[in-house]
Amino acid sequence: MATDRSEAITDRASVARARAWLAAQLNVLGSEEIAIPQVAGRILAAEVRSNLDLPPFDRAAVDGIAVRADETIGASTYNPSVFRWASACADLPVGAAMRISAGEPLPSGADAIVRSEHVGLDERAAGTVTEPVMTGSGAERKGSQSRQDGTLLTAGRRLRPSDIGVLASAGLTSVSVIRKPRVRCLVAEGTIEAGRPLPAGKVYDANQPLLCALSERDGAIVVEQRMIARDRASICQALLVPGGDIILMAGGTGTGANDHAAAALAEAGELVIRGIALRHAETTAVGIAAGVPVLLLPGTPVGCLLAYECLAGPVIRRLGGGDPTFPFPPRRMTAARKFVSELSMTELRPVRCLGEDLVEPIAAVAEAGLKTMSQADGFVLIPEESEGYPQGASVTVYLYDGHERAQS
Amino acid sequence: MATDRSEAITDRASVARARAWLAAQLNVLGSEEIAIPQVAGRILAAEVRSNLDLPPFDRAAVDGIAVRADETIGASTYNPSVFRWASACADLPVGAAMRISAGEPLPSGADAIVRSEHVGLDERAAGTVTEPVMTGSGAERKGSQSRQDGTLLTAGRRLRPSDIGVLASAGLTSVSVIRKPRVRCLVAEGTIEAGRPLPAGKVYDANQPLLCALSERDGAIVVEQRMIARDRASICQALLVPGGDIILMAGGTGTGANDHAAAALAEAGELVIRGIALRHAETTAVGIAAGVPVLLLPGTPVGCLLAYECLAGPVIRRLGGGDPTFPFPPRRMTAARKFVSELSMTELRPVRCLGEDLVEPIAAVAEAGLKTMSQADGFVLIPEESEGYPQGASVTVYLYDGHERAQS
Numbered sequence: 035m036a037t038d039r040s041e042a043i044t045d046r047a048s049v050a051r052a053r054a055w056l057a058a059q060l061n062v063l064g065s066e067e068i069a070i071p072q073v074a075g076r077i078l079a080a081e082v083r084s085n086l087d088l089p090p091f092d093r094a095a096v097d098g099i100a101v102r103a104d105e106t107i108g109a110s111t112y113n114p115s116v117f118r119w120a121s122a123c124a125d126l127p128v129g130a131a132m133r134i135s136a137g138e139p140l141p142s143g144a145d146a147i148v149r150s151e152h153v154g155l156d157e158r159a160a161g162t163v164t165e166p167v168m169t170g171s172g173a174e175r176k177g178s179q180s181r182q183d184g185t186l187l188t189a190g191r192r193l194r195p196s197d198i199g200v201l202a203s204a205g206l207t208s209v210s211v212i213r214k215p216r217v218r219c220l221v222a223e224g225t226i227e228a229g230r231p232l233p234a235g236k237v238y239d240a241n242q243p244l245l246c247a248l249s250e251r252d253g254a255i256v257v258e259q260r261m262i263a264r265d266r267a268s269i270c271q272a273l274l275v276p277g278g279d280i281i282l283m284a285g286g287t288g289t290g291a292n293d294h295a296a297a298a299l300a301e302a303g304e305l306v307i308r309g310i311a312l313r314h315a316e317t318t319a320v321g322i323a324a325g326v327p328v329l330l331l332p333g334t335p336v337g338c339l340l341a342y343e344c345l346a347g348p349v350i351r352r353l354g355g356g357d358p359t360f361p362f363p364p365r366r367m368t369a370a371r372k373f374v375s376e377l378s379m380t381e382l383r384p385v386r387c388l389g390e391d392l393v394e395p396i397a398a399v400a401e402a403g404l405k406t407m408s409q410a411d412g413f414v415l416i417p418e419e420s421e422g423y424p425q426g427a428s429v430t431v432y433l434y435d436g437h438e439r440a441q442s
Numbered sequence: 443m444a445t446d447r448s449e450a451i452t453d454r455a456s457v458a459r460a461r462a463w464l465a466a467q468l469n470v471l472g473s474e475e476i477a478i479p480q481v482a483g484r485i486l487a488a489e490v491r492s493n494l495d496l497p498p499f500d501r502a503a504v505d506g507i508a509v510r511a512d513e514t515i516g517a518s519t520y521n522p523s524v525f526r527w528a529s530a531c532a533d534l535p536v537g538a539a540m541r542i543s544a545g546e547p548l549p550s551g552a553d554a555i556v557r558s559e560h561v562g563l564d565e566r567a568a569g570t571v572t573e574p575v576m577t578g579s580g581a582e583r584k585g586s587q588s589r590q591d592g593t594l595l596t597a598g599r600r601l602r603p604s605d606i607g608v609l610a611s612a613g614l615t616s617v618s619v620i621r622k623p624r625v626r627c628l629v630a631e632g633t634i635e636a637g638r639p640l641p642a643g644k645v646y647d648a649n650q651p652l653l654c655a656l657s658e659r660d661g662a663i664v665v666e667q668r669m670i671a672r673d674r675a676s677i678c679q680a681l682l683v684p685g686g687d688i689i690l691m692a693g694g695t696g697t698g699a700n701d702h703a704a705a706a707l708a709e710a711g712e713l714v715i716r717g718i719a720l721r722h723a724e725t726t727a728v729g730i731a732a733g734v735p736v737l738l739l740p741g742t743p744v745g746c747l748l749a750y751e752c753l754a755g756p757v758i759r760r761l762g763g764g765d766p767t768f769p770f771p772p773r774r775m776t777a778a779r780k781f782v783s784e785l786s787m788t789e790l791r792p793v794r795c796l797g798e799d800l801v802e803p804i805a806a807v808a809e810a811g812l813k814t815m816s817q818a819d820g821f822v823l824i825p826e827e828s829e830g831y832p833q834g835a836s837v838t839v840y841l842y843d844g845h846e847r848a849q850s
Contacts, residue, residue, distance in 0.1 A: 043559075070636065070651055071651050071654050071655065074655040074658065074659065086640065088811075088813070089645060089811065090640065090645060091642075091643065093645075095742065095744075095808040095809050095811070096722075096742075096808055097696045097697065097698070097725070133698070135696050135698040135700070135701070136696065136740070136741065136742045136745070137632075137645065137741060137742060139643050150697065151451075170809060171809070172808065172809065173809060174808075174809055174810075174811050175809075178809075178810065178811065179810070179811045179812070179813035179814075180813065186813075187816070194655075194816065194842060195652055195655035195656045195659055195747075196652070196747060196812060196815045196816040197816045198651045198652060198654075198655040199648040199649070199651060199652035199655075199743050199747065199812050199816070200648070200812055200813050200816045201651075202636050202646060202647060202648045202650070202651040202652070203645065203646050203648040203743065203812060204636075204646065205634075205636045205637070205638075205640060205646045206636060207636045207637040224545075226613075228478065228610050228612075228613045228614060228615050229613070229615040230613075232494065232498065232613060234499075235499065235547050237497060237498060237501075237545070237611065238610060238611050238612065238613045239610060240607040240608070240610045240611040241607070242610070243478055243479050243606045243607060243609075243610040244603055244604070244606055244607035244610070246479050246606075247479065247482040247602075247603035247606040247607075248603045250482065251482065251603055288505045288543050288544065289505065289558065290505070290541070290543040292543070293543070314504075317505070332544070333544065333545060334503065334504075334544045334545060335607050335611065336503075337544070339603075339604060339607065363771040400503040400504055400580065400582075401503050401578060401579070401580065401581060401582055401583075401586075402582075402586065402587070403496075403497065403503070403582050403586065403587045404587070404604060404607050404608055404611060405496070405587040405588065405594075405608050406587075407604045408595070408602065408604040408605045408607070408608045434602060
């Protein structure tokens with residue numbers, strides 16, 4: 035009879051070791067050409083250069099009158115500069131001003147725009163200016179945003195809406211961005227898919243929708259989601275199907291009679307790490323099959339979520355050219371209660387905020403289930419070398435408050 | 443001859459007044475039923491109740507052995523509690539322990555799970571436990587996440603990946619979420635669409651792609667994007683086309699001979715505010731046409747972006763049931779240089795971060811064009827009652843650093 039002791043996975047790798055091994059396997063994916071309006075949130079694969087001077091000519095940046103700045107020197111309320119009106123022209127006559135709208139080309143000779151609301155009229159309805167303007171004021175110079183063939187945006191940049199505007203200003207219709215990681219999302223059979231009747235003693239599957247939502251949040255495309263029979267041969271066969279950049283498989287990671295995911299990975303490719311010192315996700319395993327990284331995640335939804343956030347998420351974001359760090363804004367807050375954590379275990383402890391600055395740990399995460407994670411305001415990462423934090427300590431909280439970083 | 447003074451819009455409404463008027467026009471949109479895997483980031487339209495106890499039975503939360511907790515009272519290294527092995531059963535015999543995997547139903551009688559790594563074996567290979575466990579430890583109780591017909595998630599919640607998992611656990615296949623706002627995005631003719639040859643004196647349009655990217659960031663669907671001839675009749679006709687929840691129109695807002703957007707809005711519906719005290723976006727106008735709010739935004743890309751962030755974005759997020767505040771995480775930082783702003787003008791001043799805590803304003807925004815906005819690290823909002831902030835002041839910076847709040 036096998037001993038229970040031998041059935042527990044006690045020789046666990048650190049989270050840092052698992053992360054380092056995964057990072058060493060990865061290259062940022064290749065690129066694809068995407069039309070400008072659809073590239074917001076994507077990562078530029080290469081520097082973008084401008085085909086033209088941007089703007090292509092000197093133009094008015096504001097609505098007002100085009101003048102020669104040196105003709106306003108010394109202007110004051112008591113001694114206004116007076117301009118006669120010039121009609122729309124290519125060359126501004128000396129002593130004249132021309133009405134101009136933002137975006138219109140500057141007539142030659144003009145080098146500043148006085149905003150409409152700062153223009154007065156004298157008794158003959160000639161334009162008056164009562165403050166000197168500086169050369170260039172209110173004017174946007176040819177090539178000031180970018181010179182022809184100059185850098186518009188650098189490689190590796192995550193494109194914001196304002197970048198989309200800049201790319202369009204340069205007349206570009208598409209750019210090269212890192213392609214989205216393709217995730218194969220497998221779940222070991224045993225749970226029931228939502229929408230079907232629930233037999234006694236069974237539960238509905240949470241892991242497949244959970245892993246899909248997490249992967250998509252991190253900029254991936256889920257190319258396959260499937261339940262796999264729990265036997266070793268079926269899992270092995272599923273791991274060897276090509277078409278993904280990473281495989282996530284939930285369930286079958288334990289040491290019970292019905293747990294064959296690790297053995298199947300060893301058979302399909304390489305089982306590099308079995309057992310990770312991550313609280314509530316200790317049975318997580320890592321390896322490689324069909325040439326791509328494989329993460330075997332615990333079947334409990336809480337463990338599956340924690341292993342995703344700590345190990346799979348960084349891999350997916352890195353593959354997609356993004357930042358592997360947590361996609362939540364960190365904030366320094368004060369521990370309202372003691373955070374206790376086991377030494378040599380990394381813990382991602384869900385927390386509740388008690389106002390602007392105070393935060394408390396949520397206890398009994400495994401026993402409380404996934405809803406606790408969904409009700410948390412964020413989490414604190416307690417590294418393996420720490421036993422936690424005393425009450426009153428300053429802790430870094432990653433907040434779920436809706437500011438998740440968009441990956442695409 | 444018309445005076446220049448009369449051509450300037452000098453009677454500007456405050457940003458607060460424009461926002462209040464817009465907010466008063468709006469109702470959160472109706473709902474639509476969406477399949478679970480696609481609802482991440484959407485806002486729940488109604489409370490979701492559970493059809494079943496969640497979990498539906500008492501189950502193991504961890505891998506280990508199921509025991510009666512009171513049989514471990516007094517257990518220690520010198521006096522371990524010893525259990526004989528029971529095979530898989532519905533009732534746990536007194537004095538026995540049963541191996542169990544996370545997720546499996548608890549046999550009746552058992553009320554705690556001892557984790558595998560804390561289980562020892564004595565010389566007869568019987569199970570030993572050397573520390574007392576508490577009732578409920580390692581076990582997830584029937585109904586502890588939610589009772590049948592109990593609240594699973596509350597209305598108005600933006601759904602996170604973990605919520606998707608909770609909804610799936612309850613066997614749900616779809617939920618009712620607020621539908622996405624439909625934005626009609628119009629641009630006054632005069633610029634050239636990217637991909638076409640650029641005539642002398644013309645520039646490419648940045649506003650259409652910019653407004654689309656911004657609207658989609660805020661959870662909207664752009665149902666129409668179109669260039670409109672600049673004359674009053676064409677704009678009026680375009681404003682009256684039904685099918686949107688909000689109309690954004692860029693360009694033609696000034697007081698030049700070629701600017702007819704405000705007059706067209708007055709003719710099509712109601713021009714409520716013309717001229718807003720928002721720096722670089724002073725010609726913005728607000729009204730109603732075809733029963734929906736209309737925002738007329740300046741044609742300069744910088745002004746268009748600022749007016750969007752300050753006025754249109756909050757409207758779109760509110761329509762979609764979301765939070766109207768800026769979708770960027772605020773951070774308190776220290777002003778490395780003086781921020782100067784005109785009294786009675788709201789200013790959204792782009793900034794550059796100089797390390798973790800220091801921030802400096804970017805000058806000459808209008809003159810520097812859209813690329814400056816794209817290169818900024820974030821912005822500081824300077825309200826109209828402020829003339830700015832001295833060097834060393836603590837300012838609230840809204841950071842673009844990739845933590846934009848996802849709206850869908």
